[in-house]
Amino acid sequence: MGTTLAARAVVLVPPFLALVSAFAVVTLGLWLTGVDAVQVFSALLAGAGGDQYRLSETLVKACPLLYTGLAVALSLHAGVWNIGAEGQFLLGALATAWVGRYLTGLSPVLGLPLTCSVALVAGSAWALCAALLKTKRGVNEVISTIMLNFIAAGLVSYCVHGPLMEAGGQYPQTDLLPESAQLPRLLPPTRLHLGVPLALVFAVGVWFFLFRTKAGFKLRATGANAIAARFAGIRVDHQLTLALVLSGALAGLAGGIEVSGVTQRVYEKFSPGYGYTAIAVALVGQRSPLGVVLAALFFGALDAGSGTVQRVAGVSSVLVSVIQATVVFFLAAYSTETGHQFWQRRYENRKPVLMLACCLLPLACSALS
Amino acid sequence: MWLHHQRVTAPTPASLRTAGVSLIPQDRRKEGLALPFTIEENLLLSTHLLDTLTSGCLLPPSAVRRFATAQIDRFSIRTPSPTQPVSALSCGNQQRVVIARELAFAPQLIVAANPSRGLDVGATRYVHQALLECCQHGAGVVLISTDLEEVLTLSHRIYTLYQGQLLGPIEPTAARAQIGRMMTGAWVPP
Numbered sequence: 001m002g003t004t005l006a007a008r009a010v011v012l013v014p015p016f017l018a019l020v021s022a023f024a025v026v027t028l029g030l031w032l033t034g035v036d037a038v039q040v041f042s043a044l045l046a047g048a049g050g051d052q053y054r055l056s057e058t059l060v061k062a063c064p065l066l067y068t069g070l071a072v073a074l075s076l077h078a079g080v081w082n083i084g085a086e087g088q089f090l091l092g093a094l095a096t097a098w099v100g101r102y103l104t105g106l107s108p109v110l111g112l113p114l115t116c117s118v119a120l121v122a123g124s125a126w127a128l129c130a131a132l133l134k135t136k137r138g139v140n141e142v143i144s145t146i147m148l149n150f151i152a153a154g155l156v157s158y159c160v161h162g163p164l165m166e167a168g169g170q171y172p173q174t175d176l177l178p179e180s181a182q183l184p185r186l187l188p189p190t191r192l193h194l195g196v197p198l199a200l201v202f203a204v205g206v207w208f209f210l211f212r213t214k215a216g217f218k219l220r221a222t223g224a225n226a227i228a229a230r231f232a233g234i235r236v237d238h239q240l241t242l243a244l245v246l247s248g249a250l251a252g253l254a255g256g257i258e259v260s261g262v263t264q265r266v267y268e269k270f271s272p273g274y275g276y277t278a279i280a281v282a283l284v285g286q287r288s289p290l291g292v293v294l295a296a297l298f299f300g301a302l303d304a305g306s307g308t309v310q311r312v313a314g315v316s317s318v319l320v321s322v323i324q325a326t327v328v329f330f331l332a333a334y335s336t337e338t339g340h341q342f343w344q345r346r347y348e349n350r351k352p353v354l355m356l357a358c359c360l361l362p363l364a365c366s367a368l369s
Numbered sequence: 370m371w372l373h374h375q376r377v378t379a380p381t382p383a384s385l386r387t388a389g390v391s392l393i394p395q396d397r398r399k400e401g402l403a404l405p406f407t408i409e410e411n412l413l414l415s416t417h418l419l420d421t422l423t424s425g426c427l428l429p430p431s432a433v434r435r436f437a438t439a440q441i442d443r444f445s446i447r448t449p450s451p452t453q454p455v456s457a458l459s460c461g462n463q464q465r466v467v468i469a470r471e472l473a474f475a476p477q478l479i480v481a482a483n484p485s486r487g488l489d490v491g492a493t494r495y496v497h498q499a500l501l502e503c504c505q506h507g508a509g510v511v512l513i514s515t516d517l518e519e520v521l522t523l524s525h526r527i528y529t530l531y532q533g534q535l536l537g538p539i540e541p542t543a544a545r546a547q548i549g550r551m552m553t554g555a556w557v558p559p
Contacts, residue, residue, distance in 0.1 A: 217428055
């Protein structure tokens with residue numbers, strides 16, 4: 001059991017190192033430009049979790065990243081790169097806004113499941129396009145899903161200027177959703193909505209599907225070795241389709257929940273790139289649902305804290321994007337196959353040193369701040 | 370194709386596995402094992418096994434563990450734990466994992482392609498014994514091998530392939546020169 005725990009812990013090494021390195025590099029950059037790094041990071045921390053409201057904002061920002069991150073992670077388990085979470089997210093949002101128009105006066109008990117399932121279907125249908133292209137025509141899913149993102153963005157733009165434009169005709173945006181399609185707010189002054197705890201349910205669901213069902217096993221087998229999976233009797237093309245469709249469903253649901261929980265309407269540039277950040281979230285979370293939850297919270301906290309950084313420390317909120325990008329950059333460097341073996345060997349040799357470092361690092365951090 | 374008085378039409382990998390056909394592929398690291406998977410996951414890498422192990426769509430870890438431990442004992446796979454990644458095993462033990470999976474539930478037909486490729490003497494002997502045991506239990510074994518010694522020690526009937534043409538059968542007791550001429554297409558058995 002001890003060896004397996006150690007083997008599992010090794011998975012955590014690349015993201016952990018990536019975080020540490022990213023913050024080190026960002027600190028260096030801030031220092032070179034003559035900014036007080038401690039002030040910036042304490043502003044970031046205060047902005048992300050200073051009080052109840054800010055904490056809730058972190059959760060609200062993490063919510064779409066959690067769904068889309070789970071979507072990307074799930075497809076990665078089948079060895080499929082779903083770069084199209086952005087497009088599926090937009091389609092889910094658009095479908096929710098469209099259905100919402102017809103739900104005035106309905107009970108939310110009926111309205112909410114309806115909007116959620118429409119968002120789910122819209123997202124998975126969008127992903128199904130890429131799945132069919134891949135299994136029938138051999139089109140690489142990375143290309144097709146990226147292209148579908150642009151089509152989805154164009155579709156949103158067309159709809160908010162045309163058929164779904166608000167009744168007043170003032171701005172390029174849809175009407176506010178009727179109450180029956182709005183997710184209930186949990187702690188009224190804050191924007192915390194029902195979609196946030198629901199995301200955790202979905203995280204558990206994805207974990208259960210992947211690691212406790214036969215269908216999940218077949219999906220993971222396809223990702224682990226498609227040739228061996230075919231020899232084992234697994235229909236690889238079915239698994240690829242299933243992975244993309246489930247992934248699209250989660251991303252579409254993310255869009256639907258973002259509309260009915262936060263924005264209440266769809267407008268142009270509706271998503272600040274949630275579907276793209278989701279790829280980073282899935283990678284930092286090492287594809288594991290629990291990891292995705294933690295990574296989504298981290299990225300959500302960065303998003304929520306960015307405003308405070310600008311206000312208090314006078315550093316552009318773009319800094320947050322720099323941090324995100326640096327984390328992903330270092331993660332890519334640390335999590336290659338050779339890198340993984342390197343750390344595994346290191347871990348075996350230097351177990352006590354590493355453990356000591358893990359214990360001391362938080363202490364050192366708290367002592368410094 | 371006929372298998373134990375049952376006609377198998379339009380075979381797919383899944384239907385063949387259900388019909389009782391097992392495959393020990395030529396390249397275990399590419400075709401036989403999913404290297405990122407653990408040993409117990411690799412021991413289950415067959416749709417037939419998944420269906421035999423439990424009915425329904427769930428895969429309870431306790432059942433998986435019980436099956437894996439039994440197989441590890443039966444085929445004496447040397448590992449500290451069934452949750453080790455299969456990539457951490459030696460070649461011989463990796464092949465034992467493939468064999469443990471393919472011979473798990475008394476297959477009727479085993480197709481083995483170069484089953485002892487890259488193995489040391491002990492592991493090779495083990496593979497041979499496992500195949501012979503299956504034979505004694507009534508299974509048919511199709512051994513496809515480039516190792517003439519292996520073919521001669523294990524087979525009851527030998528066929529050779531020359532330019533897409535199946536030649537044979539011939540007894541393993543036949544003169545080697547004759548088998549050699551068959552292999553090069555110089556002699557066609559009557």
